[in-house]
Amino acid sequence: xxxxxxxxxxxxxxxxxxxxxRAIVEALASPALRHVVLAGRSSDPQRPDVSPDVTIxxxxxxxxxxxxxxxxxxxxxxxxxxxxxxxxxxxQLGPDAADDPEAAAELVAVNTAGAVSSGLAVAEQLRRxxxxxxVVLSSVxxxxxxxxxxxxxxxxxxxxxFATGLHHALHGTGARVLTVRPGFVRxxxxxxxxxxxxTIDPGDVADAVAGxxxxxxxxxxxxxxxxxxxxxxRYAPDAVWRRLDR
Amino acid sequence: MLTGWGRTxxxxxxxxxxxxxxxxxxxxxALPIDEGRGAIPRGLGRSYxxxxxxxxxxxxxxxPGRSPISLDRNAAxxxxxxxxxxxxxxxxxxPAGFFVPxxxxxxxxxxxxxxxxxxxxxxxxxxxxxxxHCTRISLLTADGELRTLTPADGDLWWATIGGMGLTGLIVDxxxxxxxxxxxxxxxxxxRIANFDALVDTMAADDQRYSVAWVDLxxxxxALGRSVLTCxxxxxxxxxxxxxxxxxxxxxxxxxxxxxxxxxxxxxxxxVRAFNEVWYRKAxxxxxxxxxxxxxFHPLDMVGAWNRLYGGAGFLQYQFVVPDDEVDTMxxxxxxxxxxxxxxxxxxxxxxxxxxxAMLSFxxxxxxxxxxxxxxxxxxxxxxxxxxxxVLGAGGRHYLAKDAHITxxxxxxxxxxxxxxxxxRRSVDPHGYWISDQARRLGLLxxxxx
Ligand SMILES: Cc1cc2nc3c(=O)[nH]c(=O)nc-3n(C[C@H](O)[C@H](O)[C@H](O)COP(=O)(O)OP(=O)(O)OC[C@H]3O[C@@H](n4cnc5c(N)ncnc54)[C@H](O)[C@@H]3O)c2cc1C
Ligand SMILES: NC(=O)c1ccc[n+]([C@@H]2O[C@H](COP(=O)([O-])OP(=O)(O)OC[C@H]3O[C@@H](n4cnc5c(N)ncnc54)[C@H](OP(=O)(O)O)[C@@H]3O)[C@@H](O)[C@H]2O)c1
Numbered sequence: 001x002x003x004x005x006x007x008x009x010x011x012x013x014x015x016x017x018x019x020x021x022r023a024i025v026e027a028l029a030s031p032a033l034r035h036v037v038l039a040g041r042s043s044d045p046q047r048p049d050v051s052p053d054v055t056i057x058x059x060x061x062x063x064x065x066x067x068x069x070x071x072x073x074x075x076x077x078x079x080x081x082x083x084x085x086x087x088x089x090x091x092q093l094g095p096d097a098a099d100d101p102e103a104a105a106e107l108v109a110v111n112t113a114g115a116v117s118s119g120l121a122v123a124e125q126l127r128r129x130x131x132x133x134x135v136v137l138s139s140v141x142x143x144x145x146x147x148x149x150x151x152x153x154x155x156x157x158x159x160x161x162f163a164t165g166l167h168h169a170l171h172g173t174g175a176r177v178l179t180v181r182p183g184f185v186r187x188x189x190x191x192x193x194x195x196x197x198x199t200i201d202p203g204d205v206a207d208a209v210a211g212x213x214x215x216x217x218x219x220x221x222x223x224x225x226x227x228x229x230x231x232x233x234r235y236a237p238d239a240v241w242r243r244l245d246r
Numbered sequence: 247m248l249t250g251w252g253r254t255x256x257x258x259x260x261x262x263x264x265x266x267x268x269x270x271x272x273x274x275x276a277l278p279i280d281e282g283r284g285a286i287p288r289g290l291g292r293s294y295x296x297x298x299x300x301x302x303x304x305x306x307x308x309x310p311g312r313s314p315i316s317l318d319r320n321a322a323x324x325x326x327x328x329x330x331x332x333x334x335x336x337x338x339x340x341p342a343g344f345f346v347p348x349x350x351x352x353x354x355x356x357x358x359x360x361x362x363x364x365x366x367x368x369x370x371x372x373x374x375x376x377x378x379h380c381t382r383i384s385l386l387t388a389d390g391e392l393r394t395l396t397p398a399d400g401d402l403w404w405a406t407i408g409g410m411g412l413t414g415l416i417v418d419x420x421x422x423x424x425x426x427x428x429x430x431x432x433x434x435x436x437r438i439a440n441f442d443a444l445v446d447t448m449a450a451d452d453q454r455y456s457v458a459w460v461d462l463x464x465x466x467x468a469l470g471r472s473v474l475t476c477x478x479x480x481x482x483x484x485x486x487x488x489x490x491x492x493x494x495x496x497x498x499x500x501x502x503x504x505x506x507x508x509x510x511x512x513x514x515x516x517v518r519a520f521n522e523v524w525y526r527k528a529x530x531x532x533x534x535x536x537x538x539x540x541x542f543h544p545l546d547m548v549g550a551w552n553r554l555y556g557g558a559g560f561l562q563y564q565f566v567v568p569d570d571e572v573d574t575m576x577x578x579x580x581x582x583x584x585x586x587x588x589x590x591x592x593x594x595x596x597x598x599x600x601x602x603a604m605l606s607f608x609x610x611x612x613x614x615x616x617x618x619x620x621x622x623x624x625x626x627x628x629x630x631x632x633x634x635x636v637l638g639a640g641g642r643h644y645l646a647k648d649a650h651i652t653x654x655x656x657x658x659x660x661x662x663x664x665x666x667x668x669x670r671r672s673v674d675p676h677g678y679w680i681s682d683q684a685r686r687l688g689l690l691x692x693x694x695x
Contacts, residue, residue: 004559130258130259130302214623
């Protein structure tokens with residue numbers, strides 16, 4: 001159960017080795033935090049920098065295998081009890097997806113289908129416990145897709161639409177969804193890529209998430225300025241949009 | 247969605263209204279089947295945090311039966327259904343010449359809630375807690391058994407008083423009353439310049455009721471400046487000829503409601519202005535009559551005032567430190583002042599000795615209660631500092647107000663927690679009774695030695 005200042009006692013990270021996921025755990029850590037479950041493909045993810053009193057459990061989780069998602073959530077509950085915050089942090093950039101139909105389908109299977117099935121498995125649990133937040137790491141890439149990474153953008157658009165819709169579907173159940181739309185973040189995923197304006201670090205995303213949770217928001221942008229930027233860019237003429245996507 | 251009075255951590259549960267008479271008629275059929283998330287009783291939801299809610303499970307209210315209040319004038323006792331509010335009670339008792347043995351700062355709580363939180367009032371140093379005045383409780387336990395408990399039942403009695411609804415559903419109870427000649431209180435109001443003067447005056451005080459309203463924005467030489475009110479129930483002789491015509495009149499004014507959905511209007515500036523006016527307005531030293539509502543329940547004149555704090559809600563922080571930890575109390579006040587978190591309605595009170603209830607909050611010493619808006623981003627820093635001070639001084643936090651402490655803090659503050667857990671488990675081995683607070687504080691978890 002979150003306390004009155006919205007500090008969680010338990011956190012489940014789906015995509016347990018994600019840099020952004022780990023930063024969010026660290027930002028939400030407090031004396032209230034008791035248990036963190038890192039669910040991912042790596043059995044030895046980097047431990048978040050939290051008090052040694054916090055129990056860390058790792059679980060096997062493949063976003064691309066929907067048949068296991070309910071079991072993963074159940075195993076997390078078994079280990080930690082009620083899930084106060086669940087972070088959907090897995091994702092792939094799929095650099096080859098635009099030229100490889102199979103790789104593209106694989107990207108959809110993880111980023112979109114995996115988000116939907118694991119999101120539903122989590123929602124089922126949050127509804128059952130009557131409280132809890134699912135934090136979904138969407139992306140500005142899904143707000144308006146770019147020619148240079150449109151398959152990734154499309155997968156994130158699907159995830160985003162699912163997450164914002166799920167938030168409405170959960171209204172009144174005690175469970176809610178916080179959709180997070182980061183811009184370019186320096187993490188393993190973007191390593192070696194050229195930085196763009198408004199590039200930030202995982203800790204900046206984490207601060208935005210912590211603030212959004214405290215204020216009960218349903219959508220946060222990171223950095224916050226991107227909300228206004230995309231408010232405009234979303235409607236920019238195609239030619240302008242293409243020129244911006246160098 | 248349910249929250250406590252502070253409106254901070256909502257959860258959704260199934261609210262089920264039970265009829266007091268029906269429960270007594272067929273106790274074995276009264277409790278809903280456990281669908282995995284258990285059940286918790288709820289009164290009027292005036293506890294501040296999450297003890298009277300149960301995410302995903304059942305939340306049980308006992309509606310008063312057909313004759314919910316029966317007064318025994320000769321014995322000066324009353325038997326009341328658990329769902330009866332103090333508002334209902336006082337409307338019957340006061341005109342009949344009786345007062346509840348202990349009242350909190352609001353009439354809008356139930357008898358069940360009063361026992362489960364083992365509430366205290368301004369008379370704690372003289373009269374102890376509410377549970378101290380109870381003589382009989384009927385308790386519906388998880389096995390469907392309706393048990394009649396008295397203090398002779400020992401452990402289960404003292405685990406239920408202050409037990410936060412986790413031993414079972416209180417269905418009705420009998421308790422002693424205070425006979426009164428009038429519905430007025432004779433109140434002495436004193437303006438006190440600072441903390442040292444306050445502590446000296448309160449330690450010397452011998453009146454039945456006493457409490458100090460501390461200005462938590464005053465600092466430096468004025469730190470702890472306050473308005474101390476001490477009182478007794480007025481006798482007939484204390485009243486004017488006009489008042490004497492209807493000495494037991496009790497007509498609390500009806501409520502003005504605060505509208506829903508407003509912003510936090512209790513900004514620091516607003517609170518500072520309020521505190522200043524309120525301190526200046528109080529007379530230096532004055533004795534005069536006040537009504538029961540004016541003296542005990544002034545906040546009840548504004549309904550739903552908890553909405554004044556806006557959407558994020560607020561916390562009420564209440565702790566007690568032992569008598570010889572006056573310095574810790576001073577440091578705590580200094581920290582709150584220095585933190586800049588606006589707080590009004592800070593209340594300092596002196597407690598008398600503890601009772602045998604394992605989780606009863608009051609222990610001999612000083613208790614401070616303050617309100618803080620939950621929205622402030624650095625509030626947790628202040629709370630952690632205060633927690634450390636309180637535990638370091640051998641103090642503890644009040645579970646009826648708690649909305650933020652942790653399993654280790656409750657364990658440190660309540661040395662008899664393990665004993666209480668064992669008694670609790672003996673009447674509810676499968677953990678049927680459970681609340682969000684119980685989950686948050688691990689109140690049902692086995693103690694590891
Ligand atoms: C303005 C204000 C002033 C206050 N002043 C004081 C004060 O001076 N002193 C003080 O001690 N407290 C004070 N309180 C706190 C209040 O007295 C307690 O929180 C009290 O328990 C609230 O009663 P309730 O009926 O609203 O119970 P709820 O808040 O609904 O429930 C509180 C607890 O009681 C349990 N409970 C309720 N009914 C039953 C039942 N039938 N059987 C078993 N368990 C039950 C619940 O499970 C829960 O654990 C104040 C609160 C407010 C809002
Ligand atoms: N970095 C950015 O600029 C940025 C911007 C906007 C949104 N995001 C989103 O933020 C989220 C986190 O990304 P990040 O930046 O933190 O990158 P990251 O450190 O690379 O984290 C992504 C994680 O996803 C995991 N993952 C990939 N495929 C998986 C699968 N099939 N099953 C389970 N786990 C899988 C990876 O684990 P493995 O070690 O097993 O591969 C990795 O830990 C992603 O959803 C991403 O789309 C990132």
